[in-house]
Structures are given as C-alpha cells and as structure tokens.
Amino acid sequence: MTQFSYIKEIVKSGLENDQEKFKEALNELIEHSKKTKKINYALQLQSLLKDAIRQEQSKGPKLVGSHAYFARLEDKELNDFVLEKITSEYKFENLIVSDEVQNQLEFLIDEHRSKELIQKFNLPVSNKVLLYGPSGCGKTLASYVIAGELEKMMYVINLGAIVSSKLGETSKNLAKVFRQASMEDCIIFIDEFDSLGKVRDYAHDHGEMKRIVNTILQLFDYLPQSSIVIAATNQIEMIDNALLRRFDVKLKLDLPNKKQIKELIELVLRNGEFKFDKINAITTVLKAAEGLSYYSIQKALIGAIKRSILDKNITKNKNGLLITSSIWLDLIKQEKEKITN
Numbered sequence: 001m002t003q004f005s006y007i008k009e010i011v012k013s014g015l016e017n018d019q020e021k022f023k024e025a026l027n028e029l030i031e032h033s034k035k036t037k038k039i040n041y042a043l044q045l046q047s048l049l050k051d052a053i054r055q056e057q058s059k060g061p062k063l064v065g066s067h068a069y070f071a072r073l074e075d076k077e078l079n080d081f082v083l084e085k086i087t088s089e090y091k092f093e094n095l096i097v098s099d100e101v102q103n104q105l106e107f108l109i110d111e112h113r114s115k116e117l118i119q120k121f122n123l124p125v126s127n128k129v130l131l132y133g134p135s136g137c138g139k140t141l142a143s144y145v146i147a148g149e150l151e152k153m154m155y156v157i158n159l160g161a162i163v164s165s166k167l168g169e170t171s172k173n174l175a176k177v178f179r180q181a182s183m184e185d186c187i188i189f190i191d192e193f194d195s196l197g198k199v200r201d202y203a204h205d206h207g208e209m210k211r212i213v214n215t216i217l218q219l220f221d222y223l224p225q226s227s228i229v230i231a232a233t234n235q236i237e238m239i240d241n242a243l244l245r246r247f248d249v250k251l252k253l254d255l256p257n258k259k260q261i262k263e264l265i266e267l268v269l270r271n272g273e274f275k276f277d278k279i280n281a282i283t284t285v286l287k288a289a290e291g292l293s294y295y296s297i298q299k300a301l302i303g304a305i306k307r308s309i310l311d312k313n314i315t316k317n318k319n320g321l322l323i324t325s326s327i328w329l330d331l332i333k334q335e336k337e338k339i340t341n
C-alpha cells in the first residue's frame with residue numbers, strides 16, 4: 001500500500017467514527033513511514049497516538065482517590081515537567097566543535113547505532129552524557145544533533161518545575177519523568193542541570209540534596225540502554241562530584257578558536273551565497289571576534305547581512321550578495337562590549 005492509501009483509510013474511519021479502525025490504520029501508516037525511512041514523521045505520529053490514548057484513559061468523571069483519578073493527576077503534573085517533546089533534523093554538519101569533541105560525539109552515535117553488537121559482548125552502552133561550557137557554544141545544539149543523528153524523540157525537561165522546595169518532592173518528580181521517558185525509548189534532555197543545586201538553599205540540611213543525588217544515581221542505574229540522558233550546564237562546578245562521576249561522557253563545548261570561527265563564518269555565508277565587500281575583512285573580524293561565543297559571532301554576522309540587504313547601496317552582484325564589512329566589525333565590537341561591561 002502507498003502512503004496515500006493509508007491516509008485514505010484513516011480519513012474514512014475517522015469520518016465513520018470508528019476508533020478501532022482509525023487507530024489500526026494510523027498504526028499501519030506509522031509502520032509504513034518507518035519502513036520508508038520517514039522516521040521523524042513516524043515518531044511524531046506515534047507520539048500523537050500515545051498522547052491520545054493516555055488522555056482517553058484518563059477522560060470522564062473519576063472516583064476521587066481511585067487509580068484512574070491519580071493517574072490523571074500524575075499526567076497533568078508530567079506535562080508541567082516536560083517543556084517539549086521534539087524530533088530533530090539537526091546533523092553533525094550543523095555543529096562546529098574541536099576534533100576531540102567531534103570524535104567523542106561520533107563514537108557515541110556509533111555506539112547507539114551498533115548497540116546490539118556491543119551488548120553481545122556484555123558491554124554497557126554509554127548513555128549518560130554531560131555537556132558543559134560557556135553560554136552560546138552549542139550545548140543545546142549538540143543535544144539536537146544527537147537526537148537528529150539517532151532519529152530519536154527527545155523530552156526537554158523543565159528542571160525549574162521539577163526542583164521543589166518541599167522535602168522529598170524533587171526526587172519524586174524526577175522519578176516520574178524518568179519512568180515515563182524510559183517507557184518511550186527516547187532522549188531525556190535536562191538543561192540547566194546546575195539548578196538542582198538550588199535545593200541546597202531551599203532545604204537547609206544536607207539530607208535533601210543527598211536524597212536527590214541518590215535518586216538520580218539510581219535512576220541512572222536503571223536507565224534502559226536504548227535511552228540517553230543528556231544534561232547541560234554552564235556551571236559545572238555547581239554539580240555534586242558523586243553525580244559528575246556517573247556520566248559516561250563529559251564534553252566541554254568551549255568558545256571557538258580562530259579555525260572554528262572561520263568554519264562558523266563559512267556556515268553562515270552558506271558556501272558563498274553571501275560575500276564580504278573587502279577581501280581582508282575576515283582577518284580583521286577574526287581578531288575582533290576572539291573571546292566571543294558562537295552565538296554572538298553568528299548573531300553579529302546575520303545582523304550585518306540583513307543590514308547590507310536593506311542598505312540601498314548594496315547590490316546583488318552575480319557572485320553573491322556583498323556584506324558591508326564595517327557594519328559587521330561594528331556589530332562584533334558591540335557584542336564584545338556586552339561581555340566586558
């Protein structure tokens with residue numbers, strides 16, 4: 001059958017209000033999409049279907065205190081803890097990193113692609129990743145690349161909502177999220193992992209922090225091999241040492257060096273679609289851009305491109321659009337001032 005015939009079947013059963021047939025046809029389309037390598041599409045449909053089934057199970061009046069009643073409450077809370085559920089199209093070519101980080105990331109992806117082979121030798125697959133380093137250097141982007149390369153669904157966790165001032169609550173919340181995510185064989189992305197440290201201020205005794213660290217260690221231990229936890233922080237020094245040790249892979253995503261700034265510029269210039277008006281512009285700007293994050297450099301360059309497009313004096317010559325270098329340099333300097341002030 002073709003995709004079109006599956007869709008026709010879904011529409012027909014939908015209009016006839018035949019839920020069973022509808023789900024059956026949708027499942028067939030999901031399988032068909034997987035087979036035809038439309039993995040992201042299949043994952044999204046699968047997630048929609050699962051959400052609908054979950055909602056259906058908790059719909060209607062429920063006896064207060066019954067199992068279904070608590071299940072519904074739990075579901076509502078879970079939605080507060082998960083910021084978004086995403087699939088990603090990002091690939092390695094979108095991310096610029098040092099050779100060492102690149103190797104480690106590629107190895108991680110390879111390991112997961114060849115999980116069965118590694119498990120045959122009774123070896124564990126690395127699935128706890130910590131990304132750290134300054135803001136705007138690709139921690140979030142790297143997590144999207146991992147999700148994109150592995151074509152896995154990613155839960156982005158709202159740690160702010162999970163960390164609670166109530167004793168014992170943070171551990172409970174964490175367990176809830178991990179339980180759900182491990183059922184779906186996906187990636188759990190915990191951004192701003194250092195905010196767990198807030199617990200130290202909330203609870204004036206060390207007991208609560210210890211309990212949370214222990215919970216996380218346990219959750220890590222029981223994490224299915226096909227799931228991956230990625231934690232990100234720009235304050236690694238805030239993270240408990242016992243926790244740090246449990247990560248299989250720790251990657252520092254640092255500020256770009258000259259070579260990496262050049263690569264970023266090439267990426268933004270889209271292989272020559274945009275060009276500078278002066279030949280030596282890159283050398284001057286490279287110097288000025290050192291010490292800035294990828295994000296700031298990219299922002300300044302995109303700003304300069306847009307201004308150059310809008311500037312009436314700029315023409316699109318047949319070799320590509322010319323960027324006024326001086327605007328770029330000014331914007332880079334502005335970004336620099338932001339960090340020095």
Ligand SMILES: Nc1ncnc2c1ncn2[C@@H]1O[C@H](COP(=O)(O)OP(=O)(O)OP(=O)(O)O)[C@@H](O)[C@H]1O
Pocket residue numbers: 094095096097133134135136137138139140141142233234253264294295298
């Ligand atoms: N290493 C990189 N390679 C290519 N582009 C990058 C890189 N780092 C950052 N960028 C660009 O900057 C944007 C912001 O980066 P990202 O959100 O990944 O930073 P971050 O390290 O997560 O920062 P924060 O600590 O503030 O969350 C990215 O979407 C991308 O456009």
Ligand SMILES: [Mg+2]
Pocket residue numbers: 139140141191232
């Ligand atoms: Mg980030």
